[in-house]
Amino acid sequence: MVNSDSLQEKLAPIELRISALNRWQKTLFCICLLQRSSPNFQLFAENTDPEHAEALSKLLNLFWESQLVPSSRINFAVQHERFELVIPNPDDYDFFGVYPALDCCVLAELCFSCIGDFQGDEASNALQTSLASVLSFLELQNPEFDEHDAQHLNAPLLVDELEFANSLLLMLANHDKGSKQAAELRTLAYNQGVSNIGICLEDD
Numbered sequence: 001m002v003n004s005d006s007l008q009e010k011l012a013p014i015e016l017r018i019s020a021l022n023r024w025q026k027t028l029f030c031i032c033l034l035q036r037s038s039p040n041f042q043l044f045a046e047n048t049d050p051e052h053a054e055a056l057s058k059l060l061n062l063f064w065e066s067q068l069v070p071s072s073r074i075n076f077a078v079q080h081e082r083f084e085l086v087i088p089n090p091d092d093y094d095f096f097g098v099y100p101a102l103d104c105c106v107l108a109e110l111c112f113s114c115i116g117d118f119q120g121d122e123a124s125n126a127l128q129t130s131l132a133s134v135l136s137f138l139e140l141q142n143p144e145f146d147e148h149d150a151q152h153l154n155a156p157l158l159v160d161e162l163e164f165a166n167s168l169l170l171m172l173a174n175h176d177k178g179s180k181q182a183a184e185l186r187t188l189a190y191n192q193g194v195s196n197i198g199i200c201l202e203d204d
Contacts, residue, residue, distance in 0.1 A: 027067070032189035036189050038195070039199040039201050
């Protein structure tokens with residue numbers, strides 16, 4: 001969880017807007033955060049087990065299909081069992097990349113929860129998970145980074161994270177349920193292939 005009062009002040013209105021979302025909107029919010037963070041997992045997988053990267057890509061496509069094609073019939077219980085096999089154990093690795101990859105897996109678990117046993121707090125937890133990835137990466141880049149220091153709240157990655165959440169919420173508020181709206185959200189979440197911590201695996 002984030003403990004900075006200054007950062008909490010920035011998060012408070014975002015959290016309030018998230019709480020007002022319906023289930024469909026919260027599900028899309030989680031899928032969008034997963035989409036945006038997916039390069040973090042894919043980079044990790046490419047350096048450990050490339051087949052796992054493909055597994056996440058396939059799962060993302062199925063999450064989007066469930067929103068883009070109302071008539072789709074996907075057994076997410078089976079997909080969940082398969083995905084659990086690719087979740088990394090951080091104790092097995094000695095480099096930082098496992099942590100944003102694991103955060104990406106947490107986002108996937110929240111997507112499963114939204115589609116299956118919906119609890120209601122998935123979208124809020126997804127925001128906190130994605131934000132934690134950003135803060136951890138900033139601390140890695142700069143050991144002096146202090147989330148309690150208002151000056152450090154201007155870090156570009158952190159600003160981008162909050163702006164992305166606000167843009168996503170604005171689109172969700174202005175759209176009704178439908179495949180066209182989900183497609184627009186997918187484009188936003190793809191973010192030109194750049195993750196929430198600035199990773200991009202595509203060639204220019």
